[in-house]
Amino acid sequence: MAEPEGDMGNDPVLLQRFAAWLQPGPSAQDAERSAFFTDGVIVLDTNVLLSLYEYTQTSREEVLSALEQTAGRLWMPYQVGLEFVRGRRSTLESRKRALADAASEVNKKLMAARKAIVEAKNLVCAQLDKYARAPEEIAGLDALVADAGVDEHLDRYRQEFKRHLDMLKSDHGLALGSADAQDPVLARVAELYGAAIGAQPDDGVLRRRLEEATAFRFPNKIPPGFSDSDKDTPLKSAGDFLLWEELIEHVRHLPPADRRVLFVSNDTKEDWYEQRSGSGSSRPWPSLVDELRRRAQADLRIETPPHFFGGIREFLDAELAEDTYAEIERVSEAFDVDVPGTRLVITEETALHLDPPEGLALAAFQSVGLASSALRAAAESASPSQRMFQWWLIGVTTQLGRRAAGDAEPSVAIAAATRSSRPPSQAWIPGTALSPGEWLHRDSSWIAPWFMDLLEATPQMDRTVLRGLAAQQAEDNRRSGS
Template identity: 60%
Template sequence: MEDPALLRRFHAWLQPVPSPQDTARLAFFQDAVIVLDTNVLLSLYEYTAESREEVLAALGQVSGRLWMPYQVGLEFVRGRRSVLESRKRVLGDASKSVNAKLAAARNAIIEAKDTVRAQLQKYARVPADIAALDQLVSVAAVDEHLGLYRDVFKAHLDMLKSGHDLTPVNVDTADPILPRVADLYEDRVGLQPDDQLLQRRLDEAVAFRFPNQIPPGFKDFDKGTPLKAAGDFLIWEEVIEQAALLPEGSRRVLFVSNDVKEDWYDVSNGKQRPWPALLDEIQRRAGAELRLETPPDFYAGVRMYLNANLADDTYEEIRRVSETFTPPTLDDDGTVVTTRTAGNLVPPGDLPVVAYRSAGLTSPAVRGTMESPTPAERLVQWWLIGVTAQLHRREATEREPRVDIVAAVRGGDAPAPDWKRGTALPSGEWIHRESSWIAPWFLDLLGSAPPVDRGILSALASQQAAENQRPTS
């Protein structure tokens, strides 16, 4: 007997949350068409050489079932260099940050010695003790001790650099990954949509689906141009079109992506499951079944069901790289960005660069910080976004979240134990030095900024501190 209409119509919504243990999973690894999202392919440029070889070998075991949407191919070919440039910039920034922190530690130790020395001189007047302190905590002694730490940190960062055999130059001259990926797919790459079809899809995404939060891709609505915003939807349309061409009875699509935003997954009721609307749509339009998996789950499945040779270390690297591609994103529900949450929130579109320009900043070093995808740089990005709006250097957009981050405060006690007195900066650069506190991350930013931008950043932080003056305790 056929199920009642209510159960048939909403079948996708009534299914249990998929898991790596459910029995339906095996069929997808046995005969489904496998679609790797752009971020999965770009991850190949993030892996160490040994792990990359194992991953490519694992993909070789399913290569006959791999299919690439045209949009994925376009994003992959265009995005390869940026991945390598990003890693190069992140490691370079890490070196600068380490040097800045060690310099700050050096100054703090010398200042602490000078404080003790002054008290000995004022109250004890014991020349022998002062001389012993000067010898024990001399500049040379401090530099020698910190030099040991500097060498250790440098060795680890150099090891990270040497562990990756690819540089941006590789992409321009002899990219070793691109031909390997091309061989995996052979002719199984989607055709470029004509201009009329592309326009119809963009109009549908921007005018209908995104305003109504119909998955996928509605969280990308603010990426600048309609073409950038609709990338996920364009991939989705190609997937449905390809699924409809599969033989009846075996129309299964396994879609692998690092993207776990709420325009792919329903996170209500404390659970994360692929949007039933996606499963329902591909069934209605193509008569196909759909399964979404992240790269860690997918490669674990390839290892489990197809006996792929993936070492535990390789799998752990897959998991780590996957996490760097899946940062939490902002909800448009009145989210307030704070110092605690900034590192886990990705600024929308090119907003950090817009803030950079509106502030009058010009140096490539600070521009690199604004464009960095790493969580460590997001605090600076969000601060600049917030302070430029607060000081009316630019107009905040309608969907821009409120930012509650300050780089400095005046009056009262230090907001946190690691904040520094304003005396940490020269008197000509910072006013109210005795009555202000400066965030350590902002001192790091100033330490890495060239003079052309250092003055602008200091002025922004000082003006913000004046507008947010704290009561004196």
Template identity: 60%
Template sequence: MEDPALLRRFHAWLQPVPSPQDTVRLAFFQDALIVLDTNVLLSLYEYTAESREEVLTALGQVSERLWMPYQVGLEFVRGRRSVLESRKRVLSDASKSVNAKLTAARNAIIEAKDTVRAQLQKYARVPADIDSLEQLVSEGAVNEHFAVYRDAFKAHLDMLKNGHDLTPVNVDTADPILPQVADLYGDRVGLQPDDQLLQQRLDEAVAFRFPNQIPPGFKDFGKDTPMKAAGDFLIWEEVIEQAALLPEGSRRVLFVSNDVKEDWYDVSHGKQRPWPALLDEIQRRAGAELRLETPPDFYAGVGEYLNADLADDTYAEIRRVSETFAPPALDDGTVVTARTAVKVAPLGGLPITAYRSAGLTSAAVRSTMESLYPADRLTQWWLIGVTAQLQRRETTEGEPRVDIAAAVRGSDAPAPDWKPGTVLPSGEWIHRESSWIAPWFFDLLGSAPQSDRGVLCALASEQAAENQRPTG
């Protein structure tokens, strides 16, 4: 007997939350069309050489079932360099931070020794004690001790650099990953939609689906252009189109992505599950079943069902990289600080909204605002916070408060690696003798053209003055 209409119509909404233990999961690994999201392919540039080789070998076992939407290919080809540039910045910033902290610690020990010596000279007047202290804590002895730590830390950071065999130059000259990915897919890459179809899909996304929060991709509403905002939806439309071409009776799609935002997953009941609306739509339009998996679960499934040989260290690396795309959700009352910014991705199109409201115009700064990588989140959150604080824009619903400063006014540096305002030219920075500037802000200025440098400096300086004003 056929199920009642209510149960048939809302079948997708009545299913239990999927898990790696589902009995239906095996079928997806055996015969489903496998679609890897752009972020899964770009993650290949973040793995160490050994892990990447194992991952590519594992993908080779499902190569004949891999299919790439045109939009994924476009985003992948265009996004490779930014991944490597982001990792290069992270390691460079870490090295600078370590050196600054060691230098500050070394200076603190010397200053502490001078304090004790002054007290000995004032009260004890025992030359032998002073000589003993000078020998124990001479600058040479302190430098020698700190050299041990410096060398050890440098060795670990160098190991990280050497463990990654790729640089941004590789992408421009002889990218070793691109041809391997191309071989995995062969001719199984979607065709470019014609302009009329593309315009139709963009209009549907921006005018209908996103305002009504119909998944996927509505969290990207407000990005710089409709094309960038609708990237997930364009991929989704291609997936449905391709699923409809599969043989009847075996229309299954396994979609793998690091994106676990609320425009792919329903978290309203405290459990994360793919939106039933997605399962319902692909069934209704293509007669296909859908399963969403993150890379850690997907590669574990390839190992379990297809006997792919992935080392424990490789699984751990896949998990670490995947977690950078899935930061913890913001709770009501959350304050984003310089310490927590890297762990929390900004909501929707907030970075681009802040970019526009600040009056910035360069492609270099815009690229940082659009970046998906944790290394750029501090800059993104600062611009979001400072434009709200200085009333350059209205805050949006659910937007957290940001407590990040690029510069401060005062006689003392907030941290040892902050630099005095005097390092910037007088025409570019005011209050040079009484201000301190965050090290990451110098990196931002270094990547910005002169026109945007002026805007950024003005924002940072005005924020520093605003923060100095007494409250209450």
């Protein structure tokens, strides 16, 4: 008879076999999350390391200092090291090109403005000549918009715009030539990892892995990496899968007590994340969790850099200023923007550090008929303590069709309540804390602690609306499997 799997030994076999698929996905509030930071193996994807070249100098230093808190637990697959060393120059060149293109585009727009001013003057002069025969007025306008005069005025704007672009170059603190042997970022990363870097797979192993990726996994869309199958060569297409195979091989040789893997990546494409309908949220593919558990008897957690650095602050007491955290968010969001079909997803972790777009929470407030002045003040507040409520209200109103999301509006994956046999984390409150008249399915529901606090501070009329939204969201998520 098969042994019970994980800590679910008393559950039916069906629940054991598909445990990874039946879990809601990792939450920023998971009780077990801290162990991945304090005891696990931490693997940073190439895009996380290359992001170091995107930060301003001050933020880069804080991020590197925060990563030093994980020293001894970092491990770098050979594939990541290869992509990192080869990708540094193109990352710097891309930034330099973007700033140069911006300067060129600014100059083009100012030249277009100059042309428009001259054309506008000519139009007025033509009307003066046709209807008023006013040569003195025409001469005055000609003098006002003489070439030297227009250029002098526009030059003020040109110099100010140039000053800001030059400041961006200065704040970055890395010259293009620094992507060579004297690269200070490379030196810091090398110091962080020490000898904890995977060896290069031999040609036979590499060939077998490539064949498995291209002949079996990619055609069947087995994660990770199948979204890259159209790249120039099989070797480039299989980068994520080669990383994955290295990770599995490394972890399966570790002592059982060390077999926790925290994988950090900006990549949230469909070959890493299961794209889900309803709230628009997604989760790392359960099949990845299941494969690592099956092949290496190890637990897996996948996080984006904003979640990860939030965890470093929480569990390892690293100091990261709010400005630095905001820059981590921006760089991560920019990575998502470059991937067609993806957008920023606000979770419990990121909600604590990001202000909603101005007026969006109030629009959500009004869309469901909330009325109390206290709750309106919370929706309009700039206080970080209100961000969770504001983001939840923004997300739930779009999820339930109470209002249409804007084109650039982030997706929100925050639930105020859930229907399940187990709570998302130990802090969640059982539905029985509310009376039968207030909450249906009390015996199979769990309520987020922040939402319970919100209810207790809300007048009865709006309290009823909030409970209704939370209950409908929980039921919608249950039906959609979110």
